[in-house]
Amino acid sequence: MGDVALMTPALIAIAAKYSNAQLTIVTRGNFSPFFYNIPNVNVLGINLKKYKGFFGVIKLYREIIKLGPFHAVVDLHGSVRSRMIAFFFRWQGIPTSKIIKGRREKLQQTRRFNKKINPLPHTVDRYLNVFKKVGYDAPIRKGPWLNVDGESKMFAKDYFKSIGLEKKSGQWFGFAPFAGHALKEWPFPKSKKLTEILLEEFPDCHVFLFGSKDEGKQLENLKAGSSRINLVQGGNLGIRGELGIMERLDLMIGMDSSNVHIAALLKKPVIGLYGTTHPMSGFGPFAQEDSGVLQVDLACRPCSIYGNTKCWRGDFACMEMIDPFDVVRRIRFLQNVNTLW
Template identity: 35%
Template sequence: MLVIRLSAMGDVAMAVPVLRALTQQHPELKVTVLTRGFFIPFFRDLDRVEVFSADVKGEHKGVFGLYKLGKALNEKQFYVVADLHNVLRSKILKNFITCKRFISIDKGRKEKRLLTSKKLNKQLKTTHQRYADVFGALGYKIDLSKPSFPKKIDLNPELKKFIKDPLKKSVGIAPFAAHEGKMYPLNLMELVIEKLSKDHNIILFGGGKYESEILNGFQNSFDNTTNLAGKLSLDEELDVISNLDVMLSMDSGNAHIAAMLGVKVVTIWGVTHPFAGFAPFNQPKEYALLADGAKYPLIPTSVYGNKYPGDYKEAAGSILPKTVVEKIVSVL
């Protein structure tokens, strides 16, 4: 089987627990995942799963590049193809792959439009279940209700240094997201870190110069606080995340990475909402902290958090720092 999911980080991470269930419940399958090379470490713990790296900005760019990619994939002689992406690129690629069946994900776009237009107010099917439905349509039904996860990694001496006090619980915090409307205001997050750092190891996650500078400021201000941004490979970050006792994240990729490793995840939601189906895998509903619906009745303003009224930008700030801290402590 070929499984296509090229991006984005969170969506690729969401596929991992589903693929684990697929290969465990269908041991006759050998799976190849087509994704971007950067994401290869996500699949390191899966049996009978190999990764084929797509260079969509280089060798495999454009229609001719996709033709070359299809030709290379055909050498593996796939029986069926599961398209978990369903975008123009995978639709074009479909024409160049020889297989018995090719099934694409139903993203539920109509339902999601109704949700964001406030014509629907209910939990939609999760992305994980939508992935599972693709495999079911190919004849490989899977049950996601009793998941298994990889064992946490024994950290090498270099990585152990990032956990300040081995006797304290470790809390990962990933305060950034692709859009401001999905983020908890940084001045409030600082209060959360200040409180939690007194009794716990705080490990900060982010990327890029801007985020690193902010996280360095937090690291320098509080005890037991370490910024990992820009210091480790993705493989090493996964090792550290597997050792967390809980991850605090926005509605963003880090939530899904921690969840795929079986780590408890508390999420903060701004202009988006779990009803759209993007909550991290296997997490209780009460682990999701939501913005004040009475004050911000248009939430979710969009599925991805890229559209919202100007006064909704700090909607997540309606969640008190005390509430965040108390939730983390209760989960621990």
């Protein structure tokens, strides 16, 4: 989901420079709120379960081509399915280009010995390079890069009303303690400690915990009955609801996961806790790669691009060494340099 959301700065740049170009985005249907209000952008929202296997890809290609004619096709995913679809278009004589993910350079970063930790292009820059290959070159524009639609705002309004926070008061902090892979997550006791410290250090704050239905019990554990801690469960609110809520926050704290990336695209100050992964791999919070990252320098980092690996040291030091008070200090730093709150 984070990779899809990161398409928006590139699409906004292209749409702004090439106002006569019509962009058709093919993605999962539930991701369509990310592309709200981008000029000349249409979204073909699909359910991938309907397009399984080789014949499913052919079926999807036939549905896409009906929306043409197309002058170029860009593959920002680089999956087997997207490469096949691009091949069919190329067979029809339509120029295509695909993302270069830099797998060799990333392997050099993540191998256990003789690492080469050089900053790689951000995912957004890689997306822009794909457009450039078919003749569409454009500079990044100022954010925010996600627009929140009226439905999202209504979801958020109803949510805040349901928890008795119709009018904003104090500081509102989001905290997303989970990630797609366990090795990208802070140890749970540290998350627990952070919620307690936030309430102590910021007496006027409200904390909003983001997670899925499956993480409900752990979220309730973090809430511990506090009236100043509220749950935001995506299964109940959906992406639209979460976008509406994030738009009202002063800060988002989380792992290297979609919540932090989405908040950064909303131009909210973020604190992303990076351990197994590394922002130099091109996945830092967009436009906040320095101030928005909390990490410790260890020779073994990074050991993975996506977090789907095992800790070579066996002690998970990259995350264990990040203290909850480190997060508090970063919040105070951001408050001093940021005029948003």
